[in-house]
Amino acid sequence: MSPYKNKWLFYYDLNLKEIVQAKLGLLGSSLELLPFKNIKEIKILNKKIVFIAVSDLSFIQDLHLKHPIIVFFKTFRVDENVLVPITQNNLLEGCFDLDNVLKVLDPYLHNQSGKMNSISSESIKEINLFTERVSKVESLSELLLELKHEFRSIKKINSTLLAVNKFSDGLDLLFFQGEKIRTASLNAHSEEGSRMRMNQQQDRNLLAATLGRPIAKILAVPILGGVNPVTIFIEHDLNEVELSSILDFISRRLQVIETILDVLLIERRLNEASQLWEKTFEGISDPVAIVDKEFNLLRGNKKFRQFPKMKKCYEVFFDREEACSTCPLSNFNNKEDVTVGQIAGNKNSYEVHSSPIYLYNKTQVAGFANHYIDQTETLGLKSRIIQSEKMAAIGHLAGNIAHELNNPLTGIRSYSQLLIKEMKSESQISQDLLEVEKAAARCQKIITNLLEYTQVQQESLTNVSLNLVVEKTIPMLKSALYSYNLKIEQKNQTVIVKANEQLLQQVLFNLVLNSTQAMSDRGEIQITVAKDGKQAILKVKDNGPGIPRDIQDQVFEPFFTTKEKGKGTGLGLSMVKKVVESFAGKIKLISHPQQGTEITLYFPLQPT
Amino acid sequence: MNILIIDDEDLVRKSLGRAFKAKGHVVYLAEGGISGLKLWRDNSVDIVLLDILMPDLSGPKVLENKPSDCFVLLMSAFKGEYDSISAIQLGANGFIAKPFEDIFQIVEKIERSYYEYLENKESRN
Numbered sequence: 001m002s003p004y005k006n007k008w009l010f011y012y013d014l015n016l017k018e019i020v021q022a023k024l025g026l027l028g029s030s031l032e033l034l035p036f037k038n039i040k041e042i043k044i045l046n047k048k049i050v051f052i053a054v055s056d057l058s059f060i061q062d063l064h065l066k067h068p069i070i071v072f073f074k075t076f077r078v079d080e081n082v083l084v085p086i087t088q089n090n091l092l093e094g095c096f097d098l099d100n101v102l103k104v105l106d107p108y109l110h111n112q113s114g115k116m117n118s119i120s121s122e123s124i125k126e127i128n129l130f131t132e133r134v135s136k137v138e139s140l141s142e143l144l145l146e147l148k149h150e151f152r153s154i155k156k157i158n159s160t161l162l163a164v165n166k167f168s169d170g171l172d173l174l175f176f177q178g179e180k181i182r183t184a185s186l187n188a189h190s191e192e193g194s195r196m197r198m199n200q201q202q203d204r205n206l207l208a209a210t211l212g213r214p215i216a217k218i219l220a221v222p223i224l225g226g227v228n229p230v231t232i233f234i235e236h237d238l239n240e241v242e243l244s245s246i247l248d249f250i251s252r253r254l255q256v257i258e259t260i261l262d263v264l265l266i267e268r269r270l271n272e273a274s275q276l277w278e279k280t281f282e283g284i285s286d287p288v289a290i291v292d293k294e295f296n297l298l299r300g301n302k303k304f305r306q307f308p309k310m311k312k313c314y315e316v317f318f319d320r321e322e323a324c325s326t327c328p329l330s331n332f333n334n335k336e337d338v339t340v341g342q343i344a345g346n347k348n349s350y351e352v353h354s355s356p357i358y359l360y361n362k363t364q365v366a367g368f369a370n371h372y373i374d375q376t377e378t379l380g381l382k383s384r385i386i387q388s389e390k391m392a393a394i395g396h397l398a399g400n401i402a403h404e405l406n407n408p409l410t411g412i413r414s415y416s417q418l419l420i421k422e423m424k425s426e427s428q429i430s431q432d433l434l435e436v437e438k439a440a441a442r443c444q445k446i447i448t449n450l451l452e453y454t455q456v457q458q459e460s461l462t463n464v465s466l467n468l469v470v471e472k473t474i475p476m477l478k479s480a481l482y483s484y485n486l487k488i489e490q491k492n493q494t495v496i497v498k499a500n501e502q503l504l505q506q507v508l509f510n511l512v513l514n515s516t517q518a519m520s521d522r523g524e525i526q527i528t529v530a531k532d533g534k535q536a537i538l539k540v541k542d543n544g545p546g547i548p549r550d551i552q553d554q555v556f557e558p559f560f561t562t563k564e565k566g567k568g569t570g571l572g573l574s575m576v577k578k579v580v581e582s583f584a585g586k587i588k589l590i591s592h593p594q595q596g597t598e599i600t601l602y603f604p605l606q607p608t
Numbered sequence: 609m610n611i612l613i614i615d616d617e618d619l620v621r622k623s624l625g626r627a628f629k630a631k632g633h634v635v636y637l638a639e640g641g642i643s644g645l646k647l648w649r650d651n652s653v654d655i656v657l658l659d660i661l662m663p664d665l666s667g668p669k670v671l672e673n674k675p676s677d678c679f680v681l682l683m684s685a686f687k688g689e690y691d692s693i694s695a696i697q698l699g700a701n702g703f704i705a706k707p708f709e710d711i712f713q714i715v716e717k718i719e720r721s722y723y724e725y726l727e728n729k730e731s732r733n
Contacts, residue, residue, distance in 0.1 A: 407617040409707060
């Protein structure tokens, strides 16, 4: 019998040869029987558990085997005190009377769970109970609770902890704080290895760091979970003798713990993965939806929309009754590539990327993940840029054409005028020529308008809040205004116009400055921002001396000024008028001597 | 008065010319800057109406080479680019914007400006 074929090795000391052979005769085929003379002869080759029969404990006192061993004595009874030297071996499965060898060996040799069925039926009952309870746990915390419960009868066990390796680097350590279970996340790694560890410094450090108090002795029981390694730490105050029976106790329960841990850890890992993907899915700032081949919506992220089950994607997202004609699903060609399509709907335009999902079968697509990228703004911007470039080009062109047309039109008008002069005014020709002149005049007006229009287009006009303009301008006038009483009336309305903000500020600045220059030392200036129907109104009123009637028309002309030489250029009001009109606005002057001057600006009102 | 009109635009040149002739002035017409300068040199001229943008020689360039001192008005259809101030800087006496609303009004305005110019010249001497 080659040692490599059999699973089990049975060593015995030569004094027990006959007894062992007699006892094990029937089972000889499953065991290889090897005598040993001294410890050096015990060789373990790929065996799970080693059986040793000794007549004298001293044979195995200094054994340091790395494998679990079951020791049989000739006639000694199992005595706790006797176990002392043997427990140097960490993985003692048990010590038994040789008389019971068959009973003990049987489960091993028939491929049952390697854990020992305790001799007493009491223990079996206990283990069954434990198994039942543990198989119902649904979380690591619950498992820890069950362990604590199970160890309650063992007085000198202080505390039980669970260390679970995380999916990312690090450890989660579950421990009791009073009655509650807390979890600490540590950057540490758990020790590799399949052996139980007794009181090792690394374990002690780990636990001391977590619990923050002095630690008694530590027993570390590694359990190789299916996915991640888990370690059960037991903090205890047992002596070596007591400890070995604990090891026994634990060993019998390890199988079921391992099984349930497998399940729990897989669930935990699935949860972690699922959480990561959930968060990603919801966190994507574009709408994403998962549909099946028939366009039924399976899932949508927040940006997509909430929907009742089994609605079609085109119904929910685009409000259509049938599939969008440019949908990438329709163009799917059964490969792994992402198909892209442009879909317009609901006032928006989307670039839709469809990724096929193969769940069960590499050839049958189960569904698609659709990523909708909103192109509306981009397309809008693109078309606005194109439009604006076109307008600029047209403006330029129009400007050129206008100038070209001006000359001949002037000629037509001038000649008509000349001819009219030479004709008798009542004659038909004269009347006809008047018509020609009028038509030419109209043409010129159109051209002038066109030229003005193209010039305005070139300035960048934005939505400007009149309220904001007032707020920004007043501080600049502080020094000029200090002795005047300034009132601002805004009526809590936001008034928006299409203009250039800087120019509007200059306009207001000019108007207020004019008022202060008209009044001597004291006076009141009122600025009003209001809206009236479709008009935005900005008014500057003072109670100065007013403007005489006969020059009211001229105040808006350039270079007109009543100020002394050197004070003011007289450009203020003409500039104001020009700017206001370039924003499609109107300027109105109301002034009475001794009653002050009111300049009102009207602009087309923009929606808020 | 003797009026020299230099403008490459036929209609403007001819209609202005006719209007001045109708008021009894002597009118010289030139199609471009070079021919204009020649007419200016060869004749006694009181008023010059000078277009700015001309293919052969621009108005300002003509001014740089003027054979005699007289009342010069620059004309242009390009609003905003030239005005009285810049016309004076270029060496002219004033600026007229094209298109003209009423050709007779323009003629009158030019005559008035010319008389003003003569008065100023006399009071200075």
